[in-house]
Amino acid sequence: MTSLTLDDLEAAADWLDEAADGWSPERRADFLAWLADQPTRLEAVRRVAQTMADPMLDAALREALATPAPIAPPIAAPADTPAFEAPAPLRWFKPALAMAACLALTVMGGGWLWMQQGQSGLHLETAAGPGLVQQLADGSTVHLDGRSDLTVHLRAGSRDLDLAAGRGLFEVAHAPQRPFTVRSNGVAVTAVGTVFEVAQIGTDTLVRVQQGRVRVTDGGTLRFLDAGHGLLLSASHKATALSFPPDPAAAASxxxxxxxxxxxxxxxxxxxxxxxxxxxxxxxxxxxxxxxxxxxxxxxxxxxxxxxxxxxxxxxxxxxxxxxx
The missing domain is CATH 3.55.50.30 (Phage tail protein beta-alpha-beta fold)
Known part of the structure; x- marks a missing residue:
């Protein structure tokens, strides 16, 4: 039996972040197809949903999994292909994966062109002093302290930022299908539309959420933080919980x-x-x-x-x- 991996949990969290904002019928179909592709993914979704504890998310999942599915004609497999049958509500999506792959190539083609024209590999480095405010091509805004070092990669399906030093406050433009992830000292902080800060304090990493919700991945542990909550994460993966009155405007001042x-x-x-x-x-x-x-x-x-x-x-x-x- 294949074991559940952190990649499964992170992918499940991406889907559930999007579900909380409402799925279109097409995205619901994509989600069910993704579920059917690996047996461990349903368990990953269950665990992440329990952690998020969001009633609206629970309702969205129930609706998606109860969606009536038309039955597609079976596709004959070669004689030496191991038998695998998806759960009944998901079975009809398996033949659609090839079409989804073709669509993904088309979308990624456009995304690649946009990425080349946008901000791929943008490097921001500040000297001692007040820092800078940088508008990104996706509409997000980065407030970078002095003595900070940040690299930005905007891609068709993701927004990845590497904070090598210092502190950044991130006002994330809402885009559920393109998670926004800041990595620092081995910690990954992901949001789809929120305001949060990440700072290096020696070898520790400080995460504070000023608005919305983020997920934090550190040493194989997945956590969720809401506004007014934070974590101080050590290099040995020890986590200290923090709470504070959230104030996005003050955090950017x-x-x-x-x-x-x-x-x-x-x-x-x-x-x-x-x-x-x-x-x-x-x-x-x-x-x-x-x-x-x-x-x-x-x-x-x-x-x-x-x-x-x-x-x-x-x-x-x-x-x-x-x-x-």
Whole structure:
């Protein structure tokens, strides 16, 4: 028996993201054909749907699986072909796979032309300072902090971004059939239309959802996050859950609006804006802090943090260091 794979789960999540927005009859047929192609896929859909726990999604799935299917004439297989029979509601879609493949080639042909004219392999790299705002060809917007490195690949069926350093806030244009995935430190964050941020804090990865829902894949584990929730993921795949008041506008501004945020995450953002490194004593890294701090004045913001919390800000050999008083 074929075992369930992470690829099955991720593909199921893509289909269910789209289902939550409503399927056309054609997309419902494509979904059932995909289900029939591998026995493990129905189990993948069941598991992901349970995790998402969305009543509207449950209704969409029930409708899709209960759709009456016309019976197509059987296609004779060569004598040496192993017998396989799809479940009764799905059987009629098997002959349609060849047609679907031809259609996919046509669509991908157009997509390839668009991709060549769009943003394939767009590389964004920022120096220390305020960062930049970049509109993508699909209508999404990227807010990139200073000292950040992002590569963008827009394709016919996917939107893939690699965050090699720094932090990005992503306002994703709604396109259910083209998942938007940001990868950083081995973590993949996928959405179809939402606002979320991904940041590197040393070897850790911070994910926070400001609007909508994303799925996070890390070390073979699949999770879903809604607005106001986040994760801090370590290189060893340890996950720390976070919660905060979501505010997409504030997240895109020149201010850090900290409301119980970890000190190391706030310092990482200030370090992106500073021309000097910033760090803190290890025992302060996880301390929660609150307040509004301006990115355009990282040194002034550091002094405010130190004063408000009774810590000492001292110059290090190359930058700034926060330590207990």
């Amino acid at each position: 020149d201010w850090i609006d900290a409301r119980g945020d970890r000190l190391d995450s706030v310092l990482a953002r200030l370090a992106h804006a500073s021309d000097r490194p910033i760090d803190c004593a290890p025992d302060l890294a996880a301390r929660p802090i609150s307040g509004r701090y301006r990115l355009s004045d990282p040194e002034g913001s550091l002094r405010l943090i130190a004063m408000a919390n009774g810590w000492t800000l001292e110059p290090s050999a190359s930058g700034w260091h926060l330590r207990p008083a």
